[in-house]
Amino acid sequence: MPITEQALLAALASVRDPHTGQDFVSTRAVRNVQVEGGDVAFDVELGYPAKSLIPQLRSEFIAAARALPGVDNVSVNVTTRVIAHAVQRGIQLLPGVKNIIAVASGKGGVGKSTTAVNLALALSAEGARVGLLDADIYGPSMPTMTRTSGKPESLDGKLMEPKHAMGLQINSIGFLVDDAQAMIWRGPMASQALEQLIMQTRWDDLDYLVVDMPPGTGDIQLTMAQKVPLTGAVIVTTPQDIALIDARKGITMFQKVSVPILGLVENMAVHVCSNCGHAEHIFGAEGGKRMAAELGMDYLGALPLTLSIREHADSGQPTVAAEPEGDIAALYRDIARKVAVKVAQQSKDFSAKFPTITISKKT
Incomplete structure (x- = not known):
């Protein structure tokens, strides 16, 4: 019997x-199906970057078709x-940026910046075009973590050109001030500086802009949530109770301004002794996992408390760049794919489909 497109799609499902x-058939990811005798061809379009998964997926599709x-x-x-994808109501998308992901915590010292830079690098490693914005006005760390420095250039006198490192487009207040200079700014000044950083940077065709947020729920966080x-x-x-209390406050803030929570990352979840291999939950066990389940949000994964993560970040070569094939980099890439999948499941942005209406005396 001749092969039909319907039979092929049923097999691919x-x-x-x-x-x-x-399955990829019901979600309409399988496209351009062609059948010529015993030869079949088709495309599969993913809505998220997954470079490391593509070889396995190709093998599974080939096996399903040959069955x-x-x-x-x-x-x-x-x-x-x-x-x-859709953003807060009444806010226009940023030119050159498809999706903006805020990496936040209610408390400092939980490894948020390290997670943000490795998340950005992992998304890039999976095949996306990624930018990284350091929104921590008072304590910028991305210049150190990405080994970038110097004042940003401006080709037109209006927009800043982002720095480029490890495949990322980067901007930070740290590029505009001296390392030893303290940012003694009140909230409105810091918020305005953040708006200028994000709005007046010439981001170039980014799939994702990862924003490293400062800790807390103050003026800068509200500016991000309400204007960006x-x-x-x-x-x-x-996993520590004190960190979880503050993380819950950050979650509540985003929920109040209708920003979806893509998930929760539990950092410093366990420490494994490099000498004897003994595992110890220094900050408690699975507190973040329990809170994610309680609040009905995705648990994106757990990261260990290890010396190498800190050393890599301090050296300007975060773990995903320093040891791309290592176990910890694999954890970051898995988290990055989960974040990208969650973004892909959000509502699409339809603002570009609405016509521009011009009113004049002649109309």
């Missing part, structure tokens, strides 16, 4: 997305297309 559990009687040759092309088009927020905490 056995392949499931490892992150969502859904259909009569199929001789299979050609499958797996690609990624990241689109812009956020696709969603990632909350970073440790």
